Amino acid sequence: MASLSLRNICKKYPNGFEAVKDFSLEIEDQEFIIFVGPSGCGKSTTLRMIAGLEEITSGELAIDGKVVNDVEPKDRDIAMVFQNYALYPHMTVFDNMAFGLKLRKVPKAEIKKKVEEAAKILGIEDLLDRKPKALSGGQRQRVAMGQAIVREPKVFLMDEPLSNLDAKLRVQMRSEIASLHQRLGATIIYVTHDQVEAMTLGTRIVVLKDGVIQQVDSPQKLYREPDNLFVAGFIGSPQMNFLDASCVVEGGRVFLKFAENTIALPPEKGEKLIAGGYGGKTVVLGVRPEDVDDAPGALEEHKEGVFCAKVTGYELLGSEALLYYTVGGTGMTAKVDASTSARTGDSVRLALEVGKIHIFDKETGLAVAH
Amino acid sequence: MLSDWKLQEMLEEIEEISGVGMGICNGRGELLAAVFTPGEEIREAVLQFIGSMAESQKMLGCHFFKIFLDGELEYVLLAQADGAEAYLAGRMAACQIRGVAGACRERLDEGAFLRDALLGSLPEADLLCRAKRLHIGNAQRVVFVIEAAGGLDEIAMETVRMMFAADSRDLVTELDGTTAALAKDVGRMKDGRELAELAEMIVDTLRAEALVNARVGYGGRAKSLRELSRSYEEARTALEVGGVFYAGRSAVSYGELGPAGLCEIFLREVFGENVPERFDEETAVTIRTFFANNLNISETARQLYVHRNTLVYRLERIERELGLDIRKFEDAMLFQIAWMVIAHLERQKAPIRKPQEKPI
Ligand SMILES: Nc1ncnc2c1ncn2[C@@H]1O[C@H](COP(=O)(O)OP(=O)(O)OP(=O)(O)O)[C@@H](O)[C@H]1O
Ligand SMILES: [Mg+2]
Numbered sequence: 001m002a003s004l005s006l007r008n009i010c011k012k013y014p015n016g017f018e019a020v021k022d023f024s025l026e027i028e029d030q031e032f033i034i035f036v037g038p039s040g041c042g043k044s045t046t047l048r049m050i051a052g053l054e055e056i057t058s059g060e061l062a063i064d065g066k067v068v069n070d071v072e073p074k075d076r077d078i079a080m081v082f083q084n085y086a087l088y089p090h091m092t093v094f095d096n097m098a099f100g101l102k103l104r105k106v107p108k109a110e111i112k113k114k115v116e117e118a119a120k121i122l123g124i125e126d127l128l129d130r131k132p133k134a135l136s137g138g139q140r141q142r143v144a145m146g147q148a149i150v151r152e153p154k155v156f157l158m159d160e161p162l163s164n165l166d167a168k169l170r171v172q173m174r175s176e177i178a179s180l181h182q183r184l185g186a187t188i189i190y191v192t193h194d195q196v197e198a199m200t201l202g203t204r205i206v207v208l209k210d211g212v213i214q215q216v217d218s219p220q221k222l223y224r225e226p227d228n229l230f231v232a233g234f235i236g237s238p239q240m241n242f243l244d245a246s247c248v249v250e251g252g253r254v255f256l257k258f259a260e261n262t263i264a265l266p267p268e269k270g271e272k273l274i275a276g277g278y279g280g281k282t283v284v285l286g287v288r289p290e291d292v293d294d295a296p297g298a299l300e301e302h303k304e305g306v307f308c309a310k311v312t313g314y315e316l317l318g319s320e321a322l323l324y325y326t327v328g329g330t331g332m333t334a335k336v337d338a339s340t341s342a343r344t345g346d347s348v349r350l351a352l353e354v355g356k357i358h359i360f361d362k363e364t365g366l367a368v369a370h
Numbered sequence: 371m372l373s374d375w376k377l378q379e380m381l382e383e384i385e386e387i388s389g390v391g392m393g394i395c396n397g398r399g400e401l402l403a404a405v406f407t408p409g410e411e412i413r414e415a416v417l418q419f420i421g422s423m424a425e426s427q428k429m430l431g432c433h434f435f436k437i438f439l440d441g442e443l444e445y446v447l448l449a450q451a452d453g454a455e456a457y458l459a460g461r462m463a464a465c466q467i468r469g470v471a472g473a474c475r476e477r478l479d480e481g482a483f484l485r486d487a488l489l490g491s492l493p494e495a496d497l498l499c500r501a502k503r504l505h506i507g508n509a510q511r512v513v514f515v516i517e518a519a520g521g522l523d524e525i526a527m528e529t530v531r532m533m534f535a536a537d538s539r540d541l542v543t544e545l546d547g548t549t550a551a552l553a554k555d556v557g558r559m560k561d562g563r564e565l566a567e568l569a570e571m572i573v574d575t576l577r578a579e580a581l582v583n584a585r586v587g588y589g590g591r592a593k594s595l596r597e598l599s600r601s602y603e604e605a606r607t608a609l610e611v612g613g614v615f616y617a618g619r620s621a622v623s624y625g626e627l628g629p630a631g632l633c634e635i636f637l638r639e640v641f642g643e644n645v646p647e648r649f650d651e652e653t654a655v656t657i658r659t660f661f662a663n664n665l666n667i668s669e670t671a672r673q674l675y676v677h678r679n680t681l682v683y684r685l686e687r688i689e690r691e692l693g694l695d696i697r698k699f700e701d702a703m704l705f706q707i708a709w710m711v712i713a714h715l716e717r718q719k720a721p722i723r724k725p726q727e728k729p730i
Contacts, residue, residue: 015617040618053583073581080581082574084567090536099532100579103375103525105403108382148578 002064002077002154002187003029004050009059011045011211019045020211023059027189032181035191036198037208038234043191045211047157050189052076063154079148081158087132087143093119094128097146111150118149121183138169142176149184156188162197174201195235199223207231229284229365232358238289238322241332244362249279256285256359259328261307265369266354272369273359283368286358292334294323294342294350302351311346325350372467372474373528378403380467388459391450394467397443406450408432416446426461433457435464439471480504481543488513488543488551490599501595509539511592512565513601514552515609516572518584521547526580533575551605553598556591562625569621586621587612633711640708642693647712656684657696657705665702 004027011020020042027033035043048054050061052073060067068076087096094115101111119125122142132140141161148156158177162170178201181188192198198205199219207214207222207230215227226232232240245256254270255262265273273279293299299306312331313324316338323334323342334350342348359369381392385405393404399417401408412430419427419434420443427434431452437445445467449460483500486492492500501507516522516530527544530552534540539555552572559565569586576584589604604624612622615635625631637645649657656674660681663669671681685697694701 013617015614017617048577048583051577051581053577053581080578082578084571084574085578086533086571086575088532088535091532102379103528103579105375105378107405108379108386144578 003027004155004187004189005060005062005065006046006050007060007062009046009049009061010057011042011049011054012057018211020049023211023213025206025213025216027187030185030187032178032188032190032201032203034198034202034205035189035208036195036202036205036234037193037214039193041208042211043193043208044159046208047080047159047189047191050155051078051080051157077154079151079153079156081145081148081156081161083160083163085141085144085147085161087135087140089132091131092128093124093130093132093135093143093146096132096143097150100147101150114150114152115146118146121149121180122146137165138173141165141169141173145177145180154187156184156186158188158190160192161190163192163194170197177201196237199235207234209234225367225370226286226358227367229286229360232286232360232367236288238333238335240358241287241289241292241330242360243285243287243327243330243332244282245285247273247278247281247283249274254279256283258285258307261327263307263352263354264304265357269354269357269359269369276361276368278359278361278368282362284360284362284365286360287332287352288356289322289333289335291353291356292332292336292350293353294334294336294340294348298351299349302353305352305354305357306349307352309348309350311342311344311348313344314340314342323348323350371478372471373524374402375528376470377467378405380470381405381463384459384463384466388455388463390456390459392460392463393448393450395446395448397445399446402445404448408448412448416448420446428452428457433460435460437464437468437471439468439475444468444471476504480506480541484541484543484551484553484598485545487553487595487598488545488602490602494596497595505538506541506595507539508594509555510557511539511541511553511598511601512556512588512590513592513598513605514554514569514572514586514588515545515602515605516550516552516576516584516586517609518548518576518582520583522550522582522584523580526550526576526582526584529576529579530572533572551602553592553601562623566621566623569623573620584620585609585613587624588621589624630715633715636711637708640694640704644691645712646692653684653688656681657688660685660696661702661706665697665699667697 006023006025009020009023012018023046035046037043045054049056052071056069061069063076088099091099097115097118098111101114119128122145124139124142127135127139162173165173174197190201202219204216205219205222206216209230215222215231222231222235226235243258245258248255248257254265254273256265307327309325309327311323311325315322319338320335321338321340323336323340325332325334358367360367377394381394381403382405385391391406393401393406393408395401395416399413399420412432415429425436433449433456435447436443437447447460447464447467449456483504483506487497518526527550530550531542534542534552534554537555541553542550544550556565565588569588572586573584576582587605587609589601589608592598592601608622608624608627611627612619616622659673660670663673667681668678671678674681689695694705696702696705
């Protein structure tokens, strides 16, 4: 299989648009890596450059240590899977998977062996004689994967392969892809715009925005220690709340003031703010909805993080509920126990877990403390 | 012409049945497919054989057969081993390949027919006559033009053909090395969304199967073979214009581009996502008077009976809303044109206006 190395890769389209900027990344052999980001951030462009379908404007791409910028797609040993795949309607599943190999004049016996192996990996041995019409959505998707697997590529490039499936099937196929990765032992680059999909699938996630890498980390790290405001807001659902707060240093302790409220920061966070020279300045406070609570126990436990808010909405999710509220005019969300008594219009006291809050530089958007 | 992979497939099957290994060359002696590796001396023998009068011959442990199509040498078949069975198997294979190649030539005719239909170069009577001979029926079709800057190789062309091989009403042809056309029967595809999905599917399938980056443009519906040329022109335009205005998209339809589509694109260029639909009376009068007075603030304020600061405030508000500062000549001009375009679109949406109603 293969390792990939992307060094300072840029893509400027003929119309002058810069879709990918200074993209550098090392991908290990057999890694399952995810590219995630909002629409238009350059995920597909990057993938197509790796495949050789799009010219690399500048920078270097190496597969297994060999620079392949000028190598034809067919000689790069990659296979791609997309969302809008076509199966040939008049061919059986076997022939659908075999067709690409036939076109490349692979001997028949070899084709048979490869198709059967792929079918086994995908668990579709029983479907080989069927026509696409007689397949379910998930089965078709598996055949499409099979078309790629039979080529035995070094690298699989998957561009939102599941986005045409309904929500339930998507969840199921996701876990299948994860286990497929194990069985194939292949390097897989998987593109999605869905952060939930990225978080459930990935061991390592590359977050992109406007063609620039924002952060490369494990799902846990992205969630707990986002490098900047964009990553903090993009990862996690419901979204992280952001609030402007002024940073006040008093008697060696650091406090954040917003609206009529003051919360005290734990020393390790406070020190970072002092060291960064944020005393007396405005910073952005980031709080995940799950780190805000209105239960009496929480108010007691997190005294230093208690603040006042006005409830503007309530949504029951099951065992939990979402509280929508405003603090000094800023709309925020909290994920609380469904037993909460707070309702729209109430003025309530909420506690945030100060140990888990994030603080960002207001100008640069970069994280100062987690 | 029969594709090499198809020939390869046939030779493998024939070997499976007869146990005889075979190879096939074109009329110039170039090897197209084989289940064994012929040596250099055999290649030379093939050229010699082509030059000879013989229709079949035995040399270097191989039987050689010529395969003619419409009186022209199309292929040379080689059958390994020199027993009587090898000769028999070779003759049968030659016969089989001639049959298949003949049928394939008909498909070629179909491609030529489609090319002529797209270019609109034939008189209607000829077109219909040829269609009848080729058993091409009438259907409602849409022409898709598929273009790959890097070229459409044989694998890409075969991929497109196979995608649409199931329905005999779908016609595919290669136009030149970088473009192909598909006339797709869309009788059952009522929704424009389905056409867009089909176009995306062609692009994605070419990327996945043939590793070719293509763009697709498609035209409006053609109700007859005659109208195919119009749909084709539209598909071409969609590709060209779409390449400028929707550079990021790999599939574009003519429907999105017609004059109305271009107007929308222009308005989005000027205003971004928030294209103003209508202005309140005060704003409309302010803008009209301001333009009538050559962007002169004092004169406009005087005519509107408002304080100069009020006018400046209004203009600033307009700037915030539109993203255009109409106090500057360039922005003012852009706004004038955009305003005319908006009025034009309005009129098209409601073609019958009551005479006393004035446009904004
Ligand atoms: N051929 C092209 N010419 C000009 N601009 C292009 C071209 N292809 C893509 N773009 C632009 O480059 C940007 C990145 O496109 P890309 O398709 O890589 O985004 P993406 O992250 O895959 O988005 P999505 O989630 O919508 O698929 C977009 O703004 C797009 O419009
Ligand atoms: Mg994309």
